[in-house]
Amino acid sequence: MLVQDIMTSPVQFIAPNVTLQDAYQMMQEKGIRHLPVLDNGRLVGVITDRDLRLATSALSPAPFSPGANVSAVMSRTPLTAAPSDPVEDAARTMRERKIGCLPVDDNGRLVGIITGLDLLDALMRMTGADKPSGRLEVRLADRPGELARLAGFMSGLDLNIHSILTYPEDSEKTRAVLRIGSIEVRLLAEDLRRAGFDVLWPPARPCLP
């Protein structure tokens, strides 16, 4: 999944010589928190709702007035993403630098923006949690061929696997979490158990005869 797949485009932007009051109003009206600042088509900064609140706070030793220019408050030389960057790279940049958005720059042209919320959407899409599905969690030995054995079991059952995530449980075991587009995952789990798989979810039914 690439930045261009999750970015908001076209993007709302603002000029550096606009007042803080107007920037505030624009954010309120559009329901957004991040505004790239463009000067003659060139990206020169980013201003966020947090920048506005801190700059104009009565708690600040020298608060800015509502009539001050955006250019006085914005972050300069902002970090950007390229449309073809993988989303996990963008996520790493935002996490490491503790920033809430990345304007998307395509050869000097501002083509979009991604925010932390877009990354959460990406997480939901990657895990298949945005589609009607059941969740299957299986413990596998951490050796080649195990995931293929699991997927192979499901092939031919006409089951659409929306997503597979795996992560190490310890040095010997791997967890595979699958979202499957079917209401019949409970039946699948029983079949997998009978075939010797260690299925963690759905749980076994110890209370039934």
Added chain:
Amino acid sequence: MPSVIYHPAYRNYDFGKHHPFSPVRVEMALDLLDALGYTVNPVQPEPATRADILSVHEENFVNCVEALSSEVDVPDSARYGLGTRDNPVFPGMDEAARWIAGGTLHGARLIEQGERRVLQLGGGLHHARRDVASGFCIYNDLAVAIRYLSQRGFWVAYLDVDVHHGDGVQQILYEDMHVMTVSLHESGRYLFPGTGDIHELGSGPGRGLKLNIPLEPFTEGESYLETFEKVMSAALGQFRPGVFVVQAGADAHFDDPLADLMLTTHDYETLFNRILHLADTFAAGRVLFTLGGGYSLCAAPRIWAMLYLMIHDLPVPERLPAAWCDRWSRITGAWMPEEFHDPDLCYRPVTNREEIILRNRHVVRRLLDSASHYWV
């Protein structure tokens, strides 16, 4: 007299042999009532029209169903949830699904004309979303009927006791301020469709009117009924419905093969009694029941036959007719009990019972805390 709606054409809503959503389940319930000496005289509905369906579904989706139904290939049918393991394509499925929707819609019309208790012996296809078939559901008969009622000035309380979250009904009516939806279901942590979290509260004018109670796997009747009482009394303190529409899925029963709640037929009897009582108290007795999920051939027919008896104020018998048991054991291969109700100790004790009860209480408290924020 309560009205019962049924048409033989419902049997054509059939995804084929070995599919869990089999018309045989309703046939078994009807035959059980017959074997008990009750003659079911159903009102026969008309199929829903294309326009009825389009009141809740998108045209592209309906076009796709119609094409597949008349055996025209649609390359991107999986996008609409069709041609999958859960929703295989079958010839005539558009018409079959319109018959089901027409039945539930007919129930809404009867309520509008002054009928109080209506039982639609089919339908409850609560997973169908605006533009996607899902979880055995093609057209959302419930949403069609609810929309019909709300457009005619009824405030509708939709109650969904199917073990799966009523996601399609919720999605279609998410912003509707005339409709409160309450779904009690097993948590979507692993169970299909994965939604139905307490934070899904509706949006826009409907905010605070969509309530979801995700219950722990292996929740038993006592905790289920306690939850039901707490949520319904809070919800009905806020929203005064003119009619209840109830999706009476039978798959919260402990024997259901697709899910893990632990209700018995006794619990279902208490639940149905309480629903009828709430309808009498809050909505002048107006209640439209549909069926829904329920995949245990041993349990679902008994639960639905019991629902029929209860809305007619008829007694629930002690024993099942032996001839009925023999016949359906032979046909389906399923085991049939001798008694109508489940025995007292029908499953082994749930080991973490206390923990489950506490967790469910916690969920109810968190739900009501956040929902009441939107209530006046």
